[in-house]
Amino acid sequence: MGMHRIVKHREPQADTFTRPLSESVLPKWRIPEEMSDPRAAYEIVRDELALDGNASQNLATFCTTWSDTETRKLMDDAMSKNLVDKDEYPQTAAIESRCVHILGDLWHAPADADAMGCSTTGSSEAAMLAGLAMKWRWREAREKAGKPTDRPNLVCGPVQICWEKFARYFDVELRQVPLRADATGLEPDQLSDHVDENTIGVVAILGVTFTCAYEPVAQIAAALDAVEDKTGLDIPIHVDAASGGFVAPFLRPDLEWDFRVRRVASINSSGHKYGMAPLGVGWVVWRSQSLLPKGLVFHVDYLGGNVPTFALTFSRPGSQVIAQYFTLLRLGRHGYTEVQQACADTAQWLGRHIAQAGPFDMLYDGHGALPAVSYRLKDGYDRFSLYDLTDQLRMRGWQVPTYELPPDRENTVIQRILIRHGTSRDTAALLMDDIHRSIEQLTRPQPQHRGFHH
The missing domain is CATH 3.90.1150.160 (Aspartate Aminotransferase, domain 1)
Structure with a gap:
């Protein structure tokens, strides 16, 4: 009896796990030479990702880990939209602007102050933009007064690492006020020993990363009022409301932490935390346009129109911003x-x-x-x-x-x-x-x- 060689036929309907990609160790350091069946590639990558933890059991993260079917559909539809290209995608740009105005209203921006802001990839980028605006305003005022500008500092309590990054990346001394025994954040009476003429601002945290408590923004502002009365230093507050910005307006509407406090110049928050949008969207809003130095705004004309931009990143997906607007629209204040x-x-x-x-x-x-x-x-x-x-x-x-x-x-x-x-x-x-x-x-x-x- 003759010997017959068994030949594996790679038919289009062949089982995914009998295809060549499934029968080999995946390349880790070099791009493969040949193409692979997309179904097999999908299943193999999906299987590898199953080794990650279960997001619903991740109780360490502030970030959204659940989203509804409609959000996913909208994000799929908007996958190709580049948020920075406002000339090509004017409705996505309009939706971003609506979100900024909705948040300005939610955070009690004065109606006559012409509040402005933008979306970001998250609160870290938003915080850095707010920090840069504080540094530039301080520097402009010092230059106008003929004073040196080489020793800016930023005063805060226990902050998330994005502020340490800001200070290191942009040459600002970060003065972190020590945490007192039994305290959960910065306390107002600690400020006077740490601020001076080189202080570009004070960061107050609405939802301290370490303890989850709110720092008392109104009382911090009152302490800075006392500093101004004594020294003449007018020091602004930036509120890092990465988490609390989408919680306090709904659960504690009478708490004065936002633009109702005159000294608050800017606020950042994460849409992808308690804003309930999927990962990849943050927000920063300034009380008025005058608080955002014009030198931080760039204009580009190679995307089809004259487009102003003042984020740290450039091209990024518009889908997360669209998802944020959908969530605001779907839930409303009551939801x-x-x-x-x-x-x-x-x-x-x-x-x-x-x-x-x-x-x-x-x-x-x-x-x-x-x-x-x-x-x-x-x-x-x-x-x-x-x-x-x-x-x-x-x-x-x-x-x-x-x-x-x-x-x-x-x-x-x-x-x-x-x-x-x-x-x-x-x-x-x-x-x-x-x-x-x-x-x-x-x-x-x-x-x-x-x-x-x-």
């Missing part, structure tokens, strides 16, 4: 209030149960600021560390961060849990079950292993 209240209620429920779990002291229990909780181990508790608890929870898929507070409280180790749109009460209850299970595991007496005897 945002309902969603943020549901998140706050779940955070407060979780805070009560964590406080009752035994070894924890609450730093922030979910009342009054972000829908979140932060806590530490009780003084003297040494049966396990919060790092141990993080490791235990990670085995079940939960990402709960453990970290030290900023100076002067760097010896205080805490955990933080964020509740976002899409985090249900049942999810919080499952997390609480795993916290109890982890505590039991970490405090259980370890069995004694005995050696074998012959």
Whole structure:
């Protein structure tokens, strides 16, 4: 009987996992020589991405991890739209402008002040634009007065790393005010010892990254009023409302933190955090056009029209901005209030149960600021560390961060849990079950292993 060689036929309807790409180790450092079937490439890349964590269990991130079908459809439709090309995509540009005006109104920009702003890739870029505007205004005033401009500083409390980046990238001294014992952020009476004639501004945080609390913007402004009365220094405030800018207007509408406070010159926020837009959109708004130095605005004419731009990036997708507008349109004030209240209620429920779990002291229990909780181990508790608890929870898929507070409280180790749109009460209850299970595991007496005897 003759020998017959089996030949694999690569038919169009062949199973995805019998195609050449599926039967080889994927290239990691060089582009492959040949093309591959798109279905096979999709499945292989999709399988690799399954090794990532489950976004819904990522309780460390402030960013949106859930979106509805309509948002995805709109973003697919707008995938080819370049936001910077306002001449080619005028309606996308108009939608961006609408969002800026909606946020200006939400943050109580004076009706006669001609507020202006723009979208960004996130709050980090937005913060840097606001910081640059403060630096340029300070420098122009110093030059006009014939004073040196080589030692600008920016005063803040415990801030997100984007402000450290701003200070390093743009040659500004960052004066971070030490965190006092039992404080959750910058306190107004600390300012007078840190500001001077070289201070370009003070950053107040509406939703401190480390503790989730709001810094008291109105009281910080009052402290700076006192500084001005004593020294003549008129120091502006920028509010980093990366998270709180889409929470406070709905849950604490009477809290004065925004443009109702005269000294607030600019505000940034993340649309992709509690603004509930998908990743990739932030916002910065100035009280008036006069607060954005003209030298920071560039005009380009090689996209089909004379286009002004003052973002740090250039070409970027318009789909995230469109998704933000859709979310504002779909939810409205009432919908945002309902969603943020549901998140706050779940955070407060979780805070009560964590406080009752035994070894924890609450730093922030979910009342009054972000829908979140932060806590530490009780003084003297040494049966396990919060790092141990993080490791235990990670085995079940939960990402709960453990970290030290900023100076002067760097010896205080805490955990933080964020509740976002899409985090249900049942999810919080499952997390609480795993916290109890982890505590039991970490405090259980370890069995004694005995050696074998012959």
